[in-house]
Amino acid sequence: MAKITLDNLAHSYLPNPGGPDDYALKELNHDWNDGEAYALLGASGCGKSTLLNIISGLLEPSQGRILFDDKDVTHAPTAERNIAQVFQFPVVYDTMTVRENLAFPLKNRGAEASYVASRVQEIARMIGMEDTLDRKAQGLTADAKQKISLGRGMVREDVNALLFDEPLTVIDPHMKWELRTQLKQLHRQFGHTMIYVTHDQTEALTFADKVVVMHDGRVIQIGTPEELFETPEHTFVGYFIGSPGMNVLPAKVEGNRAYVNGTEIQLANAYGAPSGQVALGVRPEFVRLSDSGGLPVKIRRVEDVGRHKIVRAECFGTEINIIAGEGTEIGPDMTRIEFEPRGVNVYADDWRVAPEGSQGRAA
């Protein structure tokens, strides 16, 4: 296992990239700590698979270095990096049995037969496939095949990191949950460094210690699920994580007061006088309907999702989502909304503005 360092890394699929738009992956510096579980979260085409392929060595970056435990592996071939990768579509060797599949990476590296046999047995127990060891891999279900892929990666004891490229895409919903739990358990038990690429926020948030959110070829925030929820560094994070995503309201901010179309809102912190396109970001969880003070809204629709109600409303032409408790009565006089001050973030040109006097990372 190893620490993985990305140093000034960037990649373009064009031979002579010009402006930043030509880069699929924009300049990036980051350390992946040994033994941690990371999720790379982002929409399709945001560069997360590119990043993963650079780490695994299937792609050579056009710029920068990549280090495993401070050893430069930028130009090292995949085979030398000792990483394991689980792909979106299960890759198994159809004509082999499960046992042969698991033994394959070891045999290719010339391991002794007795060691291979015991190691395969051990891995089979870990992934819960001891009973099917002698079956042909071809007829197995997608989730079993994905487990074999995972097992093939873990069978090597010197594996530096386990990489997952949207591994649950083709898995049935009820198996997804089970596989994710198993994966998390394996991580806790064996402490592999894991990097998990996904566009599904639930997968990312439940799996990872730290979530890396990518957008348009750039890493915009790295944080715990809690940080991503409470202080999204970029409006995209707020919008992408959460269901529904964060509300963004254009506003004017002066000190600890904000004005939305002239209506004053008290903020929990002071922000000075941010310039650019200033907006308030408030998660639907921190918005309350009221019949007296606050911003005027027009309710468009109420969706009852069981646990709570999602109220779709409009405030000065901007769409606002509100999460209301299941027991809340939504009457015709509920024409105003209030924000919980601790749930309000201020954004200038889409990046979060750190409150005055805080040590928080400003963009």
Added chain:
Amino acid sequence: MQEKTVNQKGWLFVLPVLVLVAFSAVIPLMTVVNYAVQDTFAGEFFPLDDKLMWFRELLESDRMWDALQRQLVFSAIILAIEVPLGIFVALNMPRKGVWVSVCLVLMSLPLLIPWNVVGTIWQIFGRVDIGLLGHTLDQLGFSYNYTQDIFDAWATVIIMDVWHWTSLVALLAYAGLVSIPDAYYQAAKIDQASRWKVFRYIELPKMRGVLTIAILLRFMDSFKIYTEPFVVTGGGPGNATTFLSIDLVKMALGQFDLGPAAAFSIMYFLVILLISWVFYTVMTNLDKEGS
């Protein structure tokens, strides 16, 4: 489960196909069966007393067995060359870029040439007096003459078939290869699989379906081969390249022995059917065993 409704009118929809098949296959075949149990003389038919006489006579003579043997050897040789060669070519074809189209067009060209044209091309190509191949070999001091030497005749006919049909195997194998997702190759890299193992455990299993079709098509076609060897060697020297079809035509049109030729046709047809069936069954059973 709901009972299926019975509607005998459904047969009407099948009727056109039945009529078509009857005219295209069943009725011509039955006329052949009819010939096989009669004797012809001066344009008149005489029913045989012993209905299976022609069959018995043919089975007892060496003529058909020899032709069958030559035919089997020929099919075996061209399959043994064309299948591995086709796979090899497919493995070395580019997977993307402009060269893909160039390769595909070049590969398809031999397939587009009519059989007798292929025969003519090689007939001239191999001639010692004016042919590029024959004359060059002759000048280099090799004795080469497909009209007199049995080995040269066989070599010419086999190389001609390989030239004509390897593309088909290559194109089918290529179709199988390009359908393999990149992830398989990436996983193999991560697992440190050698080139041979990538071929053995990824490419070959994924090509199995198309290769079954390729082998079946090439077997049936080569087993029925007529025009090309007929144009090049005319079945000679002697009877050295007289394959089943050539022998059959000799019997039917050369000697005008319609009865025996009809019996020959029927047995020929059954042999192809039998071998194809056995082959297909074996291949699909292997597939089932795999899963």
